[in-house]
Amino acid sequence: MRLVKVGIVVFPGSNCDRDMHHVLRDVFGFDVQYVWHTKTVPAGTDAVVLPGGFSYGDRLRAGAIAAHSPVMSDVRRLASEGTPVLGVCNGFQILTECGILPGALLVNESLGFMCQWTDLVVENASTPFTSMLYVGQRVPIPIANGEGRYYADEDTVRDLQRGGRVVFRYADGSVNGSVGGIAGICSDDGNVVGMMPHPERAAEYETNPVDCGPARMIFESLAGYAPVQRQRQRQISHAGRVGGGEGEARP
Amino acid sequence: MRRFIVTVVIENKQGLSDPEGETILRDLVLKEGRDEASGGGAGSNGSNESGNNGCRISEIKTAKMLRMTVDSRDAESAVRDVRKVCDALHLYNPIVSMVDITAEPSP
Numbered sequence: 558m559r560l561v562k563v564g565i566v567v568f569p570g571s572n573c574d575r576d577m578h579h580v581l582r583d584v585f586g587f588d589v590q591y592v593w594h595t596k597t598v599p600a601g602t603d604a605v606v607l608p609g610g611f612s613y614g615d616r617l618r619a620g621a622i623a624a625h626s627p628v629m630s631d632v633r634r635l636a637s638e639g640t641p642v643l644g645v646c647n648g649f650q651i652l653t654e655c656g657i658l659p660g661a662l663l664v665n666e667s668l669g670f671m672c673q674w675t676d677l678v679v680e681n682a683s684t685p686f687t688s689m690l691y692v693g694q695r696v697p698i699p700i701a702n703g704e705g706r707y708y709a710d711e712d713t714v715r716d717l718q719r720g721g722r723v724v725f726r727y728a729d730g731s732v733n734g735s736v737g738g739i740a741g742i743c744s745d746d747g748n749v750v751g752m753m754p755h756p757e758r759a760a761e762y763e764t765n766p767v768d769c770g771p772a773r774m775i776f777e778s779l780a781g782y783a784p785v786q787r788q789r790q791r792q793i794s795h796a797g798r799v800g801g802g803e804g805e806a807r808p
Numbered sequence: 809m810r811r812f813i814v815t816v817v818i819e820n821k822q823g824l825s826d827p828e829g830e831t832i833l834r835d836l837v838l839k840e841g842r843d844e845a846s847g848g849g850a851g852s853n854g855s856n857e858s859g860n861n862g863c864r865i866s867e868i869k870t871a872k873m874l875r876m877t878v879d880s881r882d883a884e885s886a887v888r889d890v891r892k893v894c895d896a897l898h899l900y901n902p903i904v905s906m907v908d909i910t911a912e913p914s915p
Contacts, residue, residue, distance in 0.1 A: 617899065618901060621898060621899075621901070624898070625897065654898065654901070659903075660903065661901050661903045661904045663824075663904060664827065664828070665827075666825070666827050667827070668827050668828055668831065708824070708903070708904055709903070710903070734825070734827075
């Protein structure tokens with residue numbers, strides 16, 4: 558069976574790309590490639606990760622400049638085709654800045670850079686990154702950001718909640734002023750997930766000796782999802798060839 | 809063509825909290841007003857009527873400013889052109905911010 562192939566997009570100023578690479582490759586055995594922001598995502602990539610950091614030094618706003626990077630047109634296309642995309646911290650900020658995910662990340666209510674452990678509560682356990690978690694499960698995980706206060710207007714928040722698109726909330730209320738304590742959301746189809754906390758810092762015993770199990774499940778979920786998605790896309794492609802492109806094959 | 813200095817002020821939309829502005833008001837401006845009014849003592853009711861040289865400040869909003877040098881036909885064109893750039897490149901985030909653009913002839 559082919560390994561799950563993951564592309565980690567690297568921008569000038571990304572600084573969690575190596576942590577993510579280590580966890581994806583060394584802990585979970587994925588086939589991982591860095592994708593420089595001026596390049597294209599390699600064909601056959603099963604999932605894309607936008608890691609944390611300070612792309613372009615957070616100039617203008619966190620993620621605002623990276624959102625215009627050439628690679629983002631690829632990310633946008635892959636997202637629309639159903640490829641799993643995970644944005645962590647700065648990656649989440651970039652996904653909102655380019656409009657792939659709704660809302661915005663504002664300066665924390667405390668005005669300070671927050672670097673601490675927190676607990677998340679899972680609200681959506683059906684995304685490619687949460688399918689091996691369960692609704693209500695707590696996930697111990699660190700946050701490390703200065704602009705992590707999720708904001709969206711009332712209508713958008715209502716739509717997110719009604720559509721089951723709030724993936725994670727902070728367990729102890731809103732640690733940074735995020736509306737509704739939202740820590741992570743997903744796209745309409747669920748394949749794009751953005752989250753402020755860092756699962757790559759919580760998914761192995763060495764960095765999370767107390768309880769790395771729940772954060773591991775974020776990556777285990779992807780490991781289980783990607784082959785199914787790959788098979789589905791093969792069937793769609795086959796149906797397109799046989800049926801002249803009409804309709805969609807059943808997965 | 810003439811040269812203009814175009815000022816772009818980006819600030820949070822109304823109703824969106826501005827913790828930096830609130831902190832400056834609460835922990836500096838009003839506090840200074842209290843300290844002046846009470847001679848540095850505690851127990852003030854928070855009014856700054858007597859402090860800050862009688863300047864009654866009730867709200868502070870912080871903003872980001874971009875100052876651009878633009879060659880254009882006139883000030884209106886300069887503002888219009890810069891607004892297009894701001895919209896196209898999301899120099900401000902319309903979800904959370906509003907923008908005020910003004911132009912003056914370059915000295």
